[in-house]
Amino acid sequence: xxxDLYILGIETSCDxxxxxxxxxxxxxxxxxxxxxxxxxxxxxxxxxxxASRHHVEQITLVLEEALRxxxxxxxxxxxxxxxEGPGLVGALLIGINAAKAFAFANSxxxxxxxxxxxxxxxxxxxxxxxxxxxxxxxxGGHTELVVMKEHGHFELIGETRDDAAGEAxxxxxxxxxxxxxxxxxxxxxxxxxxxxxxxxxxxxEPDSYDFSFSGLKSAVINYRHNLEQRGETIDPxxxxxxxxxSVVEVLTAKTLKAARQYKVKQVIAAGGVAANxxxxxxxxxxFEKEGIPFYVPPISLxxxxxxxxxxAGSSMFEAGVRGNMEMNGRPGMPLTSWNS
Amino acid sequence: MIWLGIDTANTPLSVALVRDGALLVEYTSSxxxxxxxxxxxAIEELFEKTDLTPQAIDAIAVSEGPGSxxxxxxxxxxxxxxxxxxxxxxVGISSLRVMAGNALYYAELICPxxxxxxxxxxxxxxxxxGTGLQQVKEDGHYAIEILLESIKTIGRPVLFVGTDVKMYKxxxxxxxxxLASFAPQPFQLPRASLLIHLAEQEEQxxxxxxxVPEYRRVAEAEANxxxxxxxxxxx
Ligand SMILES: [Zn+2]
Numbered sequence: 412x413x414x415d416l417y418i419l420g421i422e423t424s425c426d427x428x429x430x431x432x433x434x435x436x437x438x439x440x441x442x443x444x445x446x447x448x449x450x451x452x453x454x455x456x457x458x459x460x461x462a463s464r465h466h467v468e469q470i471t472l473v474l475e476e477a478l479r480x481x482x483x484x485x486x487x488x489x490x491x492x493x494x495e496g497p498g499l500v501g502a503l504l505i506g507i508n509a510a511k512a513f514a515f516a517n518s519x520x521x522x523x524x525x526x527x528x529x530x531x532x533x534x535x536x537x538x539x540x541x542x543x544x545x546x547x548x549x550x551g552g553h554t555e556l557v558v559m560k561e562h563g564h565f566e567l568i569g570e571t572r573d574d575a576a577g578e579a580x581x582x583x584x585x586x587x588x589x590x591x592x593x594x595x596x597x598x599x600x601x602x603x604x605x606x607x608x609x610x611x612x613x614x615x616e617p618d619s620y621d622f623s624f625s626g627l628k629s630a631v632i633n634y635r636h637n638l639e640q641r642g643e644t645i646d647p648x649x650x651x652x653x654x655x656x657s658v659v660e661v662l663t664a665k666t667l668k669a670a671r672q673y674k675v676k677q678v679i680a681a682g683g684v685a686a687n688x689x690x691x692x693x694x695x696x697x698f699e700k701e702g703i704p705f706y707v708p709p710i711s712l713x714x715x716x717x718x719x720x721x722x723a724g725s726s727m728f729e730a731g732v733r734g735n736m737e738m739n740g741r742p743g744m745p746l747t748s749w750n751s
Numbered sequence: 752m753i754w755l756g757i758d759t760a761n762t763p764l765s766v767a768l769v770r771d772g773a774l775l776v777e778y779t780s781s782x783x784x785x786x787x788x789x790x791x792x793a794i795e796e797l798f799e800k801t802d803l804t805p806q807a808i809d810a811i812a813v814s815e816g817p818g819s820x821x822x823x824x825x826x827x828x829x830x831x832x833x834x835x836x837x838x839x840x841x842v843g844i845s846s847l848r849v850m851a852g853n854a855l856y857y858a859e860l861i862c863p864x865x866x867x868x869x870x871x872x873x874x875x876x877x878x879x880x881g882t883g884l885q886q887v888k889e890d891g892h893y894a895i896e897i898l899l900e901s902i903k904t905i906g907r908p909v910l911f912v913g914t915d916v917k918m919y920k921x922x923x924x925x926x927x928x929x930l931a932s933f934a935p936q937p938f939q940l941p942r943a944s945l946l947i948h949l950a951e952q953e954e955q956x957x958x959x960x961x962x963v964p965e966y967r968r969v970a971e972a973e974a975n976x977x978x979x980x981x982x983x984x985x986x
Contacts, residue, residue: 463820485836501821511791516806
């Protein structure tokens with residue numbers, strides 16, 4: 412009963428090869444990430460075939476380092492948790508097959524974790540979750556609002572109908588001629604800017620918590636086009652600031668509305684875009700005023716990592732969830748509860 | 752000495768356990784199965800059937816490609832993870848060599864062949880000495896016409912091996928006439944026990960972590976990027 416719980420997490424759903432060991436569901440004892448960003452930069456985005464090749468090159472190195480950093484052997488572990496989906500299928504199955512082989516060789520149970528559940532549980536590594544809880548997940552592949560009534564319970568109340576927020580950032584960055592990945596550049600330009608171009612806000616239906624960013628992206632493209640027609644050059648600062656204002660305002664307003672409706676005790680942000688300074692300060696200010704505790708994990712736990720997979724895996728382990736040797740990558744895996 | 756052999760390089764799946772050269776158990780399927788889902792399950796079943804523990808094995812042999820990019824990666828990932836965590840040696844063998852191994856008793860040239868789409872194949876030429884295989888033409892990604900042309904130039908009888916050979920059978924016969932012959936069906940599937948037989952004659956991988964598939968082809972995005980770089984430097 413009092414024995415410590417050690418879960419090895421493995422994450423390869425996109426372009427990070429990551430392994431981590433988490434103790435008792437909240438304490439990081441090692442956290443290793445091999446990023447492919449230098450390689451993928453050449454192509455201006457993540458190329459799935461290249462991502463899969465890099466995962467094979469890195470996987471055992473990352474696993475070895477995670478054990479070494481923790482000062483543990485496989486015999487000290489209780490289970491292996493691995494991202495089962497969603498993500499790039501060819502990338503997912505490297506982590507999954509390594510996890511299955513490792514679990515089999517060391518007689519450990521294996522647990523398949525939903526990537527978004529992982530992002531949400533990154534917060535568990537910082538402070539205990541309090542329920543009901545509202546999570547805003549914003550990344551290159553996701554823009555979701557999730558309500559949790561207890562551990563392992565997820566209710567998806569809103570999601571993007573087209574581009575993910577991070578995807579919109581990358582696309583607009585390309586329009587502005589900024590290098591990949593564009594998010595941090597837009598964030599920086601926006602913060603430096605003294606003026607913002609007025610772009611539309613996509614509120615959708617009044618009662619909807621869904622998002623849409625493709626119209627905003629088109630508005631930015633049209634704006635550049637119109638200026639070019641008139642022979643004027645655009646100021647990337649002003650465009651970045653206007654784009655970011657639009658994204659941040661919609662994300663903040665919908666998150667606040669959901670927090671009130673579901674009477675949540677805690678609001679958390681997760682995913683790569685949660686590291687965005689503009690978004691972070693808007694959410695912080697809003698929820699401070701509202702009197703609801705708001706948390707964002709540090710950048711290293713916002714972007715893809717395996718500690719978050721181990722954290723979610725720990726909760727799943729305690730709930731009795733187990734996978735088997737027939738686990739496979741599930742690129743379109745839905746976020747479902749594991750507590751019932 | 753107990754070996755585990757794994758071949759997931761192409762559509763067929765084959766896994767086996769061999770003790771001191773003798774087959775304990777082998778599972779081979781030619782059905783289009785999902786290797787990501789099936790391969791570790793099939794390996795688990797080998798151990799269940801033999802009552803062996805993973806720690807009981809002494810070495811691992813894996814088919815390292817070329818072939819299906821995804822298929823090759825699954826086999827290599829499983830093999831290198833097992834070898835690393837169990838602390839056992841790993842031997843990677845060309846998937847084409849494994850197929851050619853089916854014709855160890857053929858006295859002339861052996862041509863394993865895998866379709867790579869767009870009228871290209873992964874292929875090679877081997878010659879057997881009865882127990883092992885000598886490489887005559889290196890493993891590569893060849894346009895079918897160019898491959899057949901180069902075989903014709905050699906002018907020796909050739910046995911074609913592989914489940915994809917049937918796709919090019921008429922073309923091979925037209926190009927090579929009587930020089931070409933074709934392995935019977937049962938000799939076209941890769942067999943993990945044969946993979947182990949070939950691996951026993953090879954050195955183990957010196958750096959387990961650095962062990963990666965032999966794709967024999969750069970990824971399309973990388974090829975395009977390299978072409979662009981070349982243009983950039985030679986305006
Ligand atoms: Zn993510």
